[in-house]
Amino acid sequence: MRLKSRRSPAEGEFLFEIDREPLEECVTALGGLPLFLRAVRSLDVPGSVKRHLRLKQRERGLDEAAYVESFLTLNAVGGDCLEDFDQLREAPDVTEMAGYQMPSAEAARKFLYRFHEEALIEQAQQELAVGQVSYIPEESAGLRALAQVNQDVVRELGRRCAEQKIATVDLDSTIIESWKREARRTYEGCTGYQPVVALWAEMNVVLADEFRDGNVPAQQQPLRVAQRAFAALPETVGEYYLRGDSACEEEGLLTWLRHERRPDGPQGFIGLAVSARMSPALRDEILATPEERWQPYAEDSQGIKECAQVDYFPEGTAENRYREPLRTIAIRIRARQGELFGGGEAVKYFAVRTNLWDWKPQRLLQWHREKAGSIEAAHAVLKNELAGGVLPCARFGANAAWFRFAVLTFHVLTARKRLAPPAELLAVRPRRLRFLMFHTPGKLVRHARQLILRLTRSMSRFSNWQGALRLLPLPG
Numbered sequence: 001m002r003l004k005s006r007r008s009p010a011e012g013e014f015l016f017e018i019d020r021e022p023l024e025e026c027v028t029a030l031g032g033l034p035l036f037l038r039a040v041r042s043l044d045v046p047g048s049v050k051r052h053l054r055l056k057q058r059e060r061g062l063d064e065a066a067y068v069e070s071f072l073t074l075n076a077v078g079g080d081c082l083e084d085f086d087q088l089r090e091a092p093d094v095t096e097m098a099g100y101q102m103p104s105a106e107a108a109r110k111f112l113y114r115f116h117e118e119a120l121i122e123q124a125q126q127e128l129a130v131g132q133v134s135y136i137p138e139e140s141a142g143l144r145a146l147a148q149v150n151q152d153v154v155r156e157l158g159r160r161c162a163e164q165k166i167a168t169v170d171l172d173s174t175i176i177e178s179w180k181r182e183a184r185r186t187y188e189g190c191t192g193y194q195p196v197v198a199l200w201a202e203m204n205v206v207l208a209d210e211f212r213d214g215n216v217p218a219q220q221q222p223l224r225v226a227q228r229a230f231a232a233l234p235e236t237v238g239e240y241y242l243r244g245d246s247a248c249e250e251e252g253l254l255t256w257l258r259h260e261r262r263p264d265g266p267q268g269f270i271g272l273a274v275s276a277r278m279s280p281a282l283r284d285e286i287l288a289t290p291e292e293r294w295q296p297y298a299e300d301s302q303g304i305k306e307c308a309q310v311d312y313f314p315e316g317t318a319e320n321r322y323r324e325p326l327r328t329i330a331i332r333i334r335a336r337q338g339e340l341f342g343g344g345e346a347v348k349y350f351a352v353r354t355n356l357w358d359w360k361p362q363r364l365l366q367w368h369r370e371k372a373g374s375i376e377a378a379h380a381v382l383k384n385e386l387a388g389g390v391l392p393c394a395r396f397g398a399n400a401a402w403f404r405f406a407v408l409t410f411h412v413l414t415a416r417k418r419l420a421p422p423a424e425l426l427a428v429r430p431r432r433l434r435f436l437m438f439h440t441p442g443k444l445v446r447h448a449r450q451l452i453l454r455l456t457r458s459m460s461r462f463s464n465w466q467g468a469l470r471l472l473p474l475p476g
Contacts, residue, residue: 028093031442031455032434035468036076037098039416040069042472045408048152052145055114062103067111068149068405070102075409078434080387082109096444096451109393115142116397134184134216140397146404147208151232153411154205158234160419161203168201168241169229170375171248173218176383176403182394184215193391195403196222197382198229201243201374204414206382206407207232211400218247223256230265241271243371248274249353254326258355273368276328276351285312286330286349294332297362303348306332307361310351326353329361382406385430420468 040046046065053064062070073094074084088094088102095101103111117140124137139147158164173196175186183191192214198207207229226242233240242248242257256262257270276282293308312328331350352368359367383389388406391399413433417425428436441456 026092026096026444028091028097028442028444028453029439030077030093030097031440031453032437033073033077033094034097034453035420035437035465035472036412036416037069037073038469038472038474039412039419040072041474042419043153043156043412043415044475045069045072045149045153045412047475048149049145052148052152053142054145055111055142061107062100066100067103067108068146068408069098070108071402071405072409072412073098073102075386075406076413076430076434077438080390082112082392093444097453112392112398112401113395115140115146115401116395117141121396134213134220136210136212136216136221137396139400143397143400143404146401146408147228150206150208150404150408150411153408153415154200154207154232155234157203157205157411157415157418158236162234162236164202165237166202166239166241167230167233167237168243169207169226170199170201170371171222171226171229171242171244172197172199172371172375172379173212173247174379174383175214176389176391178214178391180391180394182396184213186214187217190214193399194218195400196225197375197378197407198225199375199378200229200233201371203418204374204378205411206378209404209407211396211403213396218245219250221252222248222250223253226253226256227264230270233266237266240266240269242274243272243368244274246275246277249277254353258326271354271356273352273354273356273364275368276353278349278351281314282310282312282328282351283349285310285328286332286351289330295361297331297365303336304334306334307365308332309361312351324355324357326355327357328353329364331365378410381429382410386410416472420471 046069049065049068050063053068055064070085070088074088077088079085079088082105085102085105085108089104091102120137120140124135128135173194175188175190176193176195177190178192180191183193185191186194193212194214194216195209195211196218197209199205200207208225210225210228222244230240248254254272254274256265257272260268289308289310294306295308297305297307299305308330310328310330313325329352331352333348333350335346352365354364354368356364382403386406386409388403392402393399413430417428417433425433425436443454443456445452445454
């Protein structure tokens with residue numbers, strides 16, 4: 001006899017009805033928001049904004065510091081468009097916890113527009129050389145001020161984490177797809193934008209970013225982003241490195257890095273490792289390398305990997321001619337027996353150029369590859385878990401500011417995890433951090449003229465909130 005199947009609870013009717021009357025009590029689904037706001041204010045983001053950013057022409061309404069904090073709040077809780085400001089503005093719990101009402105979507109849009117200066121775009125277009133189509137306009141005063149705020153935050157975090165003496169700068173660009181009429185075609189064939197980002201790998205904070213049109217090659221003027229990145233590092237750092245892909249094999253950048261008395265940068269040695277572009281001369285040298293030089297490197301599903309030092313010393317500029325040459329390490333990947341790579345080849349070749357002569361090839365290549373887990377992960381967070389990948393408008397400067405707000409939010413979230421443990425949150429990305437902490441139900445009550453946040457469950461799994469607040473003191 002067949003038993004009657006048991007009805008699943010998931011198949012039942014709702015055991016409640018929705019009341020047409022709105023809730024009078026002030027409850028929140030964002031009980032973790034105060035910890036984020038405390039981190040923003042502990043890092044003195046409002047103070048830095050007041051020192052550097054001057055956009056408003058009237059005293060009425062929110063000031064620049066409140067606007068900036070509002071954009072960071074939108075990023076932190078998962079909003080990804082200007083219209084989401086209206087949702088935050090209508091939420092009494094957010095108003096109570098922030099201490100002010102969030103701006104409307106229209107007010108936020110007008111604030112964002114102030115970062116755009118059309119004259120700078122026109123100037124860059126007029127200065128184009130004959131036959132050149134891509135340009136990088138100078139940043140507006142507002143964008144430069146935001147960059148200074150980012151730098152202040154990085155230095156403050158470095159001051160509080162003074163034990164970190166090494167800085168590895170990972171420099172890389174990323175594509176943000178966009179179907180706006182103003183977006184330019186990228187090398188991948190889609191239209192969009194291609195910002196360059198420099199990450200401090202050990203601390204997981206963005207040192208510098210430069211917003212660019214999609215048609216700007218990644219190898220166009222990487223030096224100024226690198227200079228800004230090294231300038232943002234705190235004085236506690238004493239050992240410097242840079243990693244990059246083939247876009248960083250650019251003469252101006254390499255010359256500056258190899259110059260130990262370099263202008264506009266730290267003095268002394270900077271270790272570097274960048275992917276090399278496979279020129280015919282380099283390929284010939286790799287093919288001429290004696291077989292006995294090749295050493296096992298790794299073996300995986302792609303094939304058998306080997307490495308060797310190659311006698312490849314291309315003639316550089318006159319300034320570099322009498323310096324120690326860069327070392328070239330080649331990688332040879334052989335397909336497994338009976339297999340071919342996508343292009344119909346049995347062997348693939350890559351190379352890395354470096355000034356780290358004392359490192360073994362295997363160690364150098366492994367260290368260089370680690371940038372994929374740092375800068376590429378940062379790109380993914382900025383574009384997919386914060387609002388950096390959903391650009392709000394057609395104005396270049398406004399989109400650049402929007403992306404920089406995502407970068408600043410990235411800083412604050414990293415600082416929140418580093419400065420106020422537990423350690424188990426350090427590797428948590430924003431999407432999971434929202435689930436674990438920000439989206440904590442609670443109730444806001446007033447007692448003895450004080451506003452009290454009463455959470456629905458204990459946070460002892462992560463940390464005592466009072467302890468976290470003590471580790472995030474307010475400046476001054």
